[in-house]
Structures are given as structure tokens and as C-alpha cells.
Amino acid sequence: MSEPILTATGMSKYFGGLTAVDNVDFAIYPGEVVALLGDNGAGKSTLIKCISGVYRPEHGRVAFNGEDITSHAPADIRSRGIETIYQDLALAENLDVGANVFLGKEKTRRLFGLIPVTDDNYMREEASSALDELDIHIPSLKQRLVNLSGGQRQAVAIARAMYWNAKLVIMDEPTAALGVPEQRKVLALIRSLREQNIPVILISHTMHDVMAVADRMVVMRRGRIVADLQRADASEELIVKHIVGAADNGGDAVMI
Amino acid sequence: MGLKAKLGGAQRQSLVNSRYIDFLTKSWSYLFLLALVVYFSVTGTGFFSVRNFSSILTTSTLIMLMSIGQTYVVITAGIDLSIGWTVGLSSVTTARVMRDLADSGNDVAYAMLAGVFAGLLVALIPGLINGLLVARVKVPPFIATLGMFGIVRGAAFLLTDGQQVVRGLSSELRESLRMIGNGSLLYYIPDDGFHWFALPPDLEPQQLRVVSQLLPYPVIITALVVIVFAFILARTKFGRHTYVIGGSEEAARRSGINVDRHLVIIYVICGFTAGIAGVLHLFRFTAGAPQAGEAALLSSVAAVVIGGTNLFGGEGDIMGAVIGSLIIAVLQTGLVILNIDSIWQFIVVGIVIIIAVLVNQLQNALERMQANV
Numbered sequence: 001m002s003e004p005i006l007t008a009t010g011m012s013k014y015f016g017g018l019t020a021v022d023n024v025d026f027a028i029y030p031g032e033v034v035a036l037l038g039d040n041g042a043g044k045s046t047l048i049k050c051i052s053g054v055y056r057p058e059h060g061r062v063a064f065n066g067e068d069i070t071s072h073a074p075a076d077i078r079s080r081g082i083e084t085i086y087q088d089l090a091l092a093e094n095l096d097v098g099a100n101v102f103l104g105k106e107k108t109r110r111l112f113g114l115i116p117v118t119d120d121n122y123m124r125e126e127a128s129s130a131l132d133e134l135d136i137h138i139p140s141l142k143q144r145l146v147n148l149s150g151g152q153r154q155a156v157a158i159a160r161a162m163y164w165n166a167k168l169v170i171m172d173e174p175t176a177a178l179g180v181p182e183q184r185k186v187l188a189l190i191r192s193l194r195e196q197n198i199p200v201i202l203i204s205h206t207m208h209d210v211m212a213v214a215d216r217m218v219v220m221r222r223g224r225i226v227a228d229l230q231r232a233d234a235s236e237e238l239i240v241k242h243i244v245g246a247a248d249n250g251g252d253a254v255m256i
Numbered sequence: 257m258g259l260k261a262k263l264g265g266a267q268r269q270s271l272v273n274s275r276y277i278d279f280l281t282k283s284w285s286y287l288f289l290l291a292l293v294v295y296f297s298v299t300g301t302g303f304f305s306v307r308n309f310s311s312i313l314t315t316s317t318l319i320m321l322m323s324i325g326q327t328y329v330v331i332t333a334g335i336d337l338s339i340g341w342t343v344g345l346s347s348v349t350t351a352r353v354m355r356d357l358a359d360s361g362n363d364v365a366y367a368m369l370a371g372v373f374a375g376l377l378v379a380l381i382p383g384l385i386n387g388l389l390v391a392r393v394k395v396p397p398f399i400a401t402l403g404m405f406g407i408v409r410g411a412a413f414l415l416t417d418g419q420q421v422v423r424g425l426s427s428e429l430r431e432s433l434r435m436i437g438n439g440s441l442l443y444y445i446p447d448d449g450f451h452w453f454a455l456p457p458d459l460e461p462q463q464l465r466v467v468s469q470l471l472p473y474p475v476i477i478t479a480l481v482v483i484v485f486a487f488i489l490a491r492t493k494f495g496r497h498t499y500v501i502g503g504s505e506e507a508a509r510r511s512g513i514n515v516d517r518h519l520v521i522i523y524v525i526c527g528f529t530a531g532i533a534g535v536l537h538l539f540r541f542t543a544g545a546p547q548a549g550e551a552a553l554l555s556s557v558a559a560v561v562i563g564g565t566n567l568f569g570g571e572g573d574i575m576g577a578v579i580g581s582l583i584i585a586v587l588q589t590g591l592v593i594l595n596i597d598s599i600w601q602f603i604v605v606g607i608v609i610i611i612a613v614l615v616n617q618l619q620n621a622l623e624r625m626q627a628n629v
Contacts, residue, residue, distance in 0.1 A: 075512060090510040092503030094570030095496075103500060104511030106493045117491040147624050 003066075004029050005199055006051070006082070006168055011060030013046050020046040021057070022223035028168065031197040033190060035204055035214035039243055042220040044203050048170055052084045053077040064168070081167030087176060089157040093146040097138060098123035100145060101130060101160045130159040134192055136185075151182030158189050162198070169193060170201045175209050187213050207236050221245055281619035285562055285579045285612070292583065296590035303593050306444065306468040310475070314540070316585035317478040318343070321533035322549065322556035323563075323577035324485050325383075325526030330560050331489075331502045332522055333569025334390060334397035338404035339530035339556065342379050343549025345412040346534025350375030351422035351544025352415060358429050368432060375535040376528065382408045383527020387520030412546035422544035430542040437539030440469035441476060474536050481532055485525070486574035498522065502569035555584050558605055562612045564619075583608065 004027035013021040021043045028034050036044045050057040053074035062070045069077055078084075091100050099106075102123045108116040124141045131138060136155040138148065145153055154174055161169055171190070175183040183206075190213045193200050204210050210217060217234050219227040219242040227242040241247040280287070297304035322339050329336045354371035358364055382404050389400035416422050425433075443451040445459070446466050455467065489495040497518055500508045508515050530549065537548040561567060562583055563576020587601050 088504075088506065090504065090507040092500045092507050092570070094503035095499060099496065099500075103507060104497075104513045106496055108493060111491070116493065118493055118496050144623070146620075 002030060006062070006064050008047070008051060008062045009060060011047065011050055011057050011062075013043075013050055013055055013057045019223050021050065023059070024220075024223070024225055026218065026225065028199050028201060030199055031194055033194050033200045033202060033213050033215050035202045035210040035217045036220065037204065037210065037217060037239060037243060038220035042243075043223040044220050045172065046223075047220070048084065048172065048201065048203060051077075052082060052170060081165055082170065083161035083164070083166035083168070084170040084172070085154075085157045085161060085174065086172050087174075089153055091145055091153060091157060093153075094144055096124070096144055097131070097141050097156055098125075098127040100156050101127040101163050103160070105164070126163065127156075127159065130163040131155065133162065134159055134189055136189070149182060150178045151185040154178070154182075154186050155189060158193070162193070162196075166198060168199050168201070170203075172203045173205065174202070175204070175206055183209065207239065210239070211236060219243055277618075278622055281615050281622060284615050285564065285576065285583065288608070289579055289583050289586065292586045292590065296586065296593065300590060300593035303590060306470065307466070308589065308593075310440075310469045310472055312582070312585050312589050313475045314469075314472050315589060316581045317474045318533050318537060318549065318552050319555045319559055319584055320478055320578060320581035321481060321529050321536070322552055323559040323581050324481060324574055325529035326556050326560050327563070327565055327572055327574055327577045328485070328489065328498060328522045329397070329526045330557075330565050330567060331498050331569055331572050332519060333502050333567075334519075334523075335401065335557065335567070336383075336386060336523065336526045337398065337401040337553065338382050338386060338408050339526060340549040340551075340553030341405060341408035341412055341546070342382050342527050342530040343534040343537060343552065344546040345382070345408050345415070346375040346379040346531040347538045347548045348412050348415045348422055348544040348546055349378045350535050350538050351425060354429055354433075355422065355425050358426055359424075364428055364432050367429070372535050375538070376531045379527045379531025379534065380524050381527070383524040383530075384520065386527070387523030390523065391516040391519035409546070416544070416546055420545060420547070425542065425544075433539050433542045436473050437536070437542065439473050441471035441473065442469075444468040444470050474540060477532070477536060481529060482574060482578055485529070489574055494518075494521075499570060502571070555605070556581075558609050559584055561609050564612065564616055566616060567613075580612075 007025075007027040009025050011021050011024045011026070012019070024043075024047060026047065036048070038044050046055060049055040050060070051062055053069075053072050053076070056071040060070070061068060064077075064080060064082060067080075069080065092103060098120060107119045107122050107126075109119040109122070111117045128141055134155060136152070136159070138152055138155075145156065148156070158169070174186050174190075178186065187209060190200050190202065194213075194215075202210070202214060211234075215231050217227070217229045217231070217239055218225055219229075219239060221243065226245070227239070227247065229238070238247070302308060322343065325339065326336060350371040353374040354367045357367035357370055386397075386401050386404050389395040389403075390397050393400075439454070441453065443455055444467070445451065445455075445463055448463065450470075455464075459467075489498060497508065497513050500511070500513060501515055501518060505515055508518075533552075534548060538544050541548075559580030560572065560577050562580035563572065563578070565572025565576055584601075584605055587604055588598065591598055591601050591604075
């Protein structure tokens, strides 16, 4: 296999007396979809936030394309191409697709060669072609996001990440709030990211999603990585065993 | 083609209907203003005249100026309750600076210029403090500006030593103020014609009574302020970021917008347009009064809401506030002309505010429905 695009080595993060992430090594390769699994409080989100710069890890080192980015500011990490899409998507739902793809980086043109004004047509067209690349069609681009479906909004968030040249996308529970057809759409989006050689870290509780798109499953439990399985070696049952901690002692998974 | 073929007659009908409703909800405030003007013109003698329209426009400037800044604040899901007294503070400060400078032997024009400058500058202070409290200390806008309401009120009255007006403005100064505050760029006298800048000196009393001010200075100044701030809100990056913050502060922060700084600037703008209103009030009434904007505060919020700006933030525009201000001014004047107790204006404006909010909700529901067709 080629070089990993991102490596996190010896990562630890404590909150007071609580060890949220305990000496974790993690890596992801180009074009790979890695699912990060685990029960609530297993340390998935903390690990992700240490990577995206929201938290500073107490120990460990994060390298992205060979460069040390440990404890860099979130904005700096984003500008290097690591885009995290949180559950709330961080969209302005009162504005249209163009405005959202260009949120905070609005394209301007000079009115009468003098006064800078927002170039809404340009932004709308660019947003439209970014969505086309993801094979997503939104009937009216002037539509405010509040009127779009959950899956369409998710698509806008992903299109934004892609437009600004994301090199690694981290998604936190992307299908949690969606209906079944919408979930399928999001999974298709993840596949199309992979086709464009953009790796995805997918935090999910939904076993079905994980089995459908992930190339590799990393299971965390009590702050440690307890399993790292290739798609071919994984089964739902085995993963659940690891999640609940029943795999080490060979016992049966407790299905709830 | 495919969609049309699938739609039955009834559905097509309802789509057409919803288009009418759509039009009505989006432009009801314009239609309402038009209806008011038509109603008062038909029923009230003297309502339909250039002279009266010009007076309505002049009346509306106070509320309109305040509602411009208020629109910015409300779009960020805030509110500024202090600007009523900022108007007064600004009016009083301007009057005092003009008086003191003129009394100590300075040129009146210089005194007036310095006064205007001081009046505009002082209005930025409560705005700045409001902004810092809201953005950095995270005090809810309602509370921060309510506190400022009291502080600015006190400050304005301290500057007049507790009096209702600033005393001791010389008659020369008052005359100069009146020339601008009650003047017009263009006058029209029936049977005589148009006059630029000033009226001819030898007018008969009956001619004076029929003079129309076609372009009163307060209206021109307000129109310029409207244009500038409407442009900034609608077309610039700054305006766009204002909407983003109103839509989702979190999204704004994550997208790299400096939300704190932006909010501070917005409250300063709100103080600034109130300051312009205060200075203009002094010019119009030639008296620096602490309570100049007291009654206009709620009207300015009403104008913003009537204009379709959502109190929860994220949507609205300056044109809406302009129409809202005009509706209130037309009501005020129209009721007086119809000889109806002007107290009724409060009741009518109250009803209009509630209609405005209902229409806004209907419009949002409709938009959602259409998106799901």
C-alpha cells in the first residue's frame, strides 16, 4: 500500500481524571473510507477533535502529508484540506446553495470597477457544478436551504468541502437524522468521494452504513483501538462483539 | 412537460392559487401602504396633495433612520432597545456643542458642523458598548440594550441638567438650524413655479400657505442613508455575513467570519443611524431634547417587523423597514386628517404588527410547501 495521508501516533487526551483517548495509533490512506466505531464515550469524537484541532492532545503527534500538524488551530488544519462535517453541518439555512458553498469566502466583483459586491451568479454557478460533480440535483439553486431535505443539505456541506479542495473528509454521524432514501444518497456521496481518491473518516453508529461503504473498520472502546478490520474480514456480529468488549474473552456479543 | 401532464386540473389550480398567495405574502406591506394612501385620499380632505405627502415623508424620517440600524441588529437575531434615547443623547449633545461654540464667539457654521460631528460621534458610544456586551460578554441583546436604555436616558438628561430641552440657543443659531431642518432643495408655488434652495423673499401670506416642499432636506438626507445602508446589506460581503450570523452563528464562526467584531460593528451602525436621527431632530425642531426618540423606539421596531424582517434573525431588508416606517407615518397623518383621535394609531399599528408576523409565518410555510412539490 502507498503512504498514509494522515497518521496519528501515540495520541492521548485526558479530561481531568478521565482518559478519553489512550495511546492511540491511527492512519488513513488515500481513497480509503474508514469507519470509526464504538459505544458512546469510547473516544471516537475526542480522537477526531484532536485531529481537527478542536482539542489539543496531551501526548502524540498528528502528521498530514508528512507535515506535523499537532495542535494547530482548527482554521489552519482546515486550510490544509482536512474538512470535518459535523452533524449540524454548519450551514446558514436562511441562505441559498451558492452562499453556503462560499460561506465566509464570498466571491466579489467590482461594481463600476470600484465597489466590491458579492457575485451571486458566479457563486451559484460554481455551487451548481460542484453539486453536479457529486451527481446531486437541486431543483432551484435560489432556494433557501431551510426548504431542502436533510440529504440535500448534507450534499451541500460535502460539496462545499470538495469545492475548497478537501483532501480528507471527516463525517460525524452523517445519516443520523435522515430518512432511508436520504441515507442512501449520503452513502452514494461517500462512495463518490472515494472515487475521487478523497479519503473519508466516518463516525457512525449505524452498522448498515458502515457495512455498505467502509473499506476498513476501526473499533474503539474505553479510549483504545480494540480492532482494526479490513472489509473482507469484518462481519456485523464481529464488530458488535468488539464494540461491547465481548470479543477479547471469546464470549458472545450481547445484542440489545 | 412530464410534471404538467401528471398534474390534475385541481392541482394545477391550487398551484396557480398558491402563486397569488405567494405574491400577496411577499408584497402585502406595499399593497397595505397603497391601500392606506388610497383610503385616506378618498376620505380625508387635503390628504392627497404634494404638500401632505412631503410632510408625511418628513415625519417618517425619524422612525426610518432608527429602523435602518435596527434592521441590521434584528437580522442578527438581536434587538436594540436603547436607540430611542441615543436619538435624544445625540440631539442634546449636538445642541450643547453648537450653543457653547457659538456663544464663545465662533462662526455659526463652524459651531454647527462641530455640533453635528459631536452628535454623530457620541451616538457611537452606546452602540459600541452594546456590541461589546452582546458579542464578547454574551449578554442577551434584550438585557444589554435595556441597561443601555437607562444609562443613555440618564446621560441625555444630565446634559440638559434635567430639563426637557437644552436652553439658551441663540436666535441666529435657531434660524440656521431651521433653514436646513425645515428647508427644501426644491419648492413649488402654484401659479408661480419652481424655486431651488430658498423661497423668493417677497411672498404673500396666502402664497406661503400653499407652498409645497418637493425635496425637503431631512428626506434627502434620510434617502441617502437608506441607499447606503440598503446597498451594504444587500450587496456587500459585510451584508452577507450579517445574514450568515443571523442564520447560524456557529456556521459563521466555523466559516471563519469574525462574528464578535461583526456584531460590534452592527450595534455601532445602529447607534449611528439613531445619531443621524437625533441630529436631524434638532435641525427640524431647533431644540435639543433628551426624549426626542423615546416614542419612536417601538415604532422603529414595529417598522422593521412590518417590513418582513424576522425577529428570530436571518431574514429581512432595509426596503421593508422603509415601507414599515411609511405605513406608520401615513397612519399618524391620516388619522389626524380624518379627525380621529390619534390614540387609535397605536391600536392600528399594533394590529398591523401582528398581521405582519402572521404573514411572515404563512410565507415561510408556503415556501416549504413549494419546495416539496
